[in-house]
Amino acid sequence: MPSNSTYFSRRSMLRSSASGFGYLAFAGLAHSATANEQASKVGGRKSKPHFPARAKRVIFLCMNGGPSHVDLFDYKPELNSRSGESTEIGKDRGGAKLLGSPFKFAQHGQSGRWISELFPKIAEHADELCMMHSLNTDLPNHSQAFTQMHTGSFQFVRPSLGAWTIYGLGSENQNLPGFITLNPPSDNGGARNYGCGFLPTICQGTKIGSQQIPAFYAAMLGKSHDSSPPYKNIDNNAMTREEQRTQLDLIGQLNRHKLQNEIYQPEIEGAIESFELAFRMQDEIPQLLDLSTESAATQTQYGIGNGLPTDAFGRQCLLARRMAEAGVRFIEITAPTSWDHHFMIQDALPKSCLSTDQPIAALLTDLKQRGLLDDTLVIWAGEFGRTPYGQSVTGRDHNNKGYTIWMAGGGTRPGIAYGATDEFGYEAVDNPVHLHDWHATILHLLGFDHERLTFNYGGRDFRLTDVSGNVVKDILA
């Protein structure tokens, strides 16, 4: 079981190696395999899971804004037939009326999962999806719910799900951050959603965002959608890699020397680790982010192309697959569309779906073809769902009481639907899954008992699930 002791022994190691023989040995080893092993123990920290992990990595498809489950995955004939009626559930919202889904549902695959016509391509993967219809979270406000989805808590600054994953499993590839988040929203908690809280800095998510020219202009000007190089400051013309290594050694020595004076200086430890990682990233990142090495067929499959509605998310999904292959442990990509459909859901929801359907389907196909889906946990989730009753006639309000998320691969049971909401899709009534339960389940798939994956901070053992959480055993393959 992981404990803080690893970090404290690391501290002592760093202290003893900060000067004299220890330091020289360390510096001399800097390029060798031994040093890399050491670094992996130190930085990446391969710790033992509590039981065999079914998922080695996570791709979190984050659907910011709260997608409408009753229009996408949670088929409610009762809602449609009683559309326009005032019912009990809308009572505390001024008697809002039920709003039937304007979209057609059909059953798909062997499993016969109901999926809306808005996700025709995802529907082709119906038999691989592990659908959970009974999620619920504490508050129907974006900022709280989004932060709670990512960190388990909206009240306190806590490590994110990705950070806990790195804390538990360490990094697979020492040349890349273990946790990368692409284009995360800057609101709704911002960096907290990929932060490490009190966990060691190495667990923090690295944000990658690219400046994009709007599709309209890109097409008009005949330019590529990406306006800037994907990653800045990756080259150095002033010195050779070898010279830079020497310089980096000096930086590391100065930092370690400073660390020697005091046992607890997470900002310095974090700096030591992040410089070493940055040095190694210089070679790996440009290749990783260069999508031009992918075949035209693959790019088409993901929906990448100037002016295409799928272009932005297609790129992100393809990058996610490349990162998964390269050994990034936790990959989060945020859909470049808001699912917060308070108005005109009939027009707006199809647009959001269109921009994500093909890329997600392509990702699932690609992962499967490469044999990665078995040990990659793919998550599709927003911070909550939407109400079955209407808002502003044409839209839906936030609904935290019952909503759908799905997972695929990584040891989840494919083709099942777990839990259910009431006849309208308002409240989880059958096998409700609270956010903490879901987090516990994810950790379980990663090989951890959520009650034992703890970090002692200020005399208390903290965990992702706080004092709650039950693993949803029925969804495990």
Add this chain to the structure above:
Amino acid sequence: MLNTKGFALRLISEALLLTIVAYGFVLTPCVRSDDYSYLATDAKYWSYQPSIRPTVPSNEKTTWPKSDIDQFIFEKLVAAGLSPSPDASPTTLFRRVCFDLVGLPPKADEIERFLDRVQTDGLETALGGTVDRLLETDAFGERWGRHWLDVARFAESSGKEANITFPYAWRYRDYVIDCFNDNVPFDRFILEQIAGDLLPYESDAERARLLNATGYLALGPKNLDEANKMQFEADLIDEQIDSISRGIVAHSIACARCHDHRSEPYTMEDYYGLAGIFASTKTYFGTFVTPANQVGGDPLMLPPLDGQQVFQKGISAEKVSELKADLASLKKEGEDKRAEVMKAALEGRDASEIFTIRDALRIVWRSGGIEGQLEKVDDDGKPLPLTMGVLEGGKMIDAPLLDRGDIHAPGDVVSRRLPAPIQLNAIFNITPDQSGRLELAKWLTHPKHPLTSRVFVNRVWHHLLGAGIVSTVDNFESTGQAPSHPELLDHLALQFVDDAWCVKKLIRRIVLSHTYRQSSSFNQVAFDADPDNRLLWRVSKRRLDAEVIRDSMLAVSRELDMKRPDGSLVATVIGDRPVSLLGLDQSLPTDMDGAVYRSVYLPVLRDKLPDALAIFDFAEPSLVTGARETTNVPVQALFLMNSPFVLARSQALAERIIKRVSEEQDSKSLARDERIDRIIRITFVDCLGRSPDEVEMGLAKAFLEQKMLTDDEEGKEIKMVASYCQALFASAEFRNVD
């Protein structure tokens, strides 16, 4: 919908656990009732209550407390079985004060002078003198004005979908900086930003200053591609209410737009009472319709002044007439076409070819462009002095309550009024002929307002001690954190008001407390009891802000230009443009920097921040940000290792140091060893504000000597010294303050 019992219980258990475990006692005001419903019905939570003048504790057995602040801090430390840390060394303290007050590193000779003064006059006097001196420099306003700009979500573009530049936003930025330097009382400062246009003035210059102040209300993020004008208007008002309520009173009144607030006593009537005030106000944010945005606004005209900076180009008087004629003919063309279409439709003919989308777009875009040109010049084509801000609207109107915030579902009209949950013993009367902004501003700055003074002193505390007394500095609601020292918060707030809202006095008081003077050293026992340092058993170590990191490199390399630049890159070079297209302009620096002036003057474009700022956790300019994030990620390392900016500073510093050492009188006679020694030492002190110890000396020597093999290779020496300089810039100590 908060009434989930389980949820309430979880909150309670967490709150109790934390307070009990971490502090060893329960903080009194952090009582959460078992019954959540009280939150929605009344205003009993502490932050709605007026500040109460507390009794300053006295601890007779100790001489540690030097001020009231220290008494409060000491009392809680003792109660938790802890004690304050020893004082930081004068060198450390001096560096801390310089960063905190002016955001610049101390120079070597300043450090020496300070240490001398500590020797002769004692620490108290030396520190007091330093603080007084720093508070009077312009650099102070640049540092503290920037803190306010974070709260004011200052930016020079509209953000959101169609991100269009705001070329006049810099005037508000300069206004803020000047206010902090001129020690404008904080209540007056707020009054000017909300209602500057309604305040009396004695000169055109004063009028211009007051109009610039209202830029606060105009420069929020806006969706300039919103097709529905009513929706745009409602969102603009919402953004104004949200920024004011979060920024000034740390409450989220805007949550009551669609429903009564879920956890606070604000009702929809409270919201729409405020909405009417802003619906009766006209917001001038510049911009015009282009292919990239469907909504355009107007700029606000300033009174002409001597020596006024105006950056847009003028045009000839002929051109003005020509544009006016073009505009008229475009307008006529549009009207004619519309009439034709109507006619055709009435006669049952196909109208689709008469007025095509292409024609319509051409007319709208071309007209927008012309209007954009004309609004910037007078009839002679002379450029006009323009700004962003607000004026009273043409019509004073009360806003209808919108069911669930939906503009299509207007309900009863709510008269313009101030939020009811906060009751002051004073009358604020909004007459039919005024928007009510002035009353709102007076209400916010009323000496008895329970929030304005508390929220601001808490912000200042946060900047000086690393965390607010209320750690959620933008949230004083029941979902925020309770104050660690409620009595101290009230004490500071009341004293602030007694001091006529004098910001410099407030800062001085905190910086000269014994609490602030503590060392930041680790202490296992105290850490175990209070890991978040809520009780202030030490001064928290802090990562420097993005601006301070960048400015420090420029300061050390002596390239920093302390002069305020003209306007902003947005005003002087970029002008009116969609931000998304700036990447295509080869003449603009790719890192949006390319300058050597202070970071506060760099362009702040939403979604396109200068690298040096974005990488080190600059405040997201679309949000009210009282506390920035601090990340520690490889992207920062890459910036320090490879960015042209850092490489250029390292080179400049190396050149300066080598020149200086070479010019020193006895340098000719210096042995090679001693020369290297000298280079190492000077650079180290310049960068880190202290001398290197022996180990550091050895490390630097080993580094330089292994490569500086021969004396005759001058290029080699510069290169190696530059690499050493960069290593110091990149060291953790450079960007952290103890």
